[in-house]
Amino acid sequence: MPGNENSSKLIGEITRCHPTSAQMTFINWSDSMEMLGLLCEYVADERSDSQNDLVRARFLGELSTELADLAERAPEMSADEAIERLRAMRASRADDFAGDPVLSHVEDCIEELERIRSFRSR
Numbered sequence: 001m002p003g004n005e006n007s008s009k010l011i012g013e014i015t016r017c018h019p020t021s022a023q024m025t026f027i028n029w030s031d032s033m034e035m036l037g038l039l040c041e042y043v044a045d046e047r048s049d050s051q052n053d054l055v056r057a058r059f060l061g062e063l064s065t066e067l068a069d070l071a072e073r074a075p076e077m078s079a080d081e082a083i084e085r086l087r088a089m090r091a092s093r094a095d096d097f098a099g100d101p102v103l104s105h106v107e108d109c110i111e112e113l114e115r116i117r118s119f120r121s122r
Contacts, residue, residue: 032079032116036071039109043067046102059097063089063106079117086110 047060066089074082090106097103 030116030119032082032113033071033074035109035112035116036067036074036082039105040064040067040071042105043102056097056100059093059100060102063093063102079113079120083110083113083117086113 043060043064047057047064050057050060066085070082070085070089077085086106087110090103090110093100093103
């Protein structure tokens with residue numbers, strides 16, 4: 001039947017756009033490397049979306065480079081050292097970009113890494 005072919009095609013499109021729970025990716029909130037990776041991805045996405053704002057794009061590019069370096073070196077660092085580097089990144093930009101949502105996400109990542117560190121030290 002011709003109608004069934006179109007219906008199947010439409011259902012396939014809907015499934016790709018709206019995955020079922022079996023297809024969802026879950027975030028491991030207790031993995032500090034995953035937290036840093038998610039922050040790196042978020043900053044890179046924001047940078048891509050900010051091409052019309054050259055000042056913000058430059059800020060996000062610099063931050064993205066620093067975050068990528070941190071993520072690469074993090075396995076050899078202590079949690080305290082990684083958290084301090086994130087704090088320094090945030091503090092060095094807080095005056096110029098105080099209201100930027102990216103810095104809020106950096107702060108959220110710091111808090112999450114502190115939570116992971118305190119949970120592991122119990």
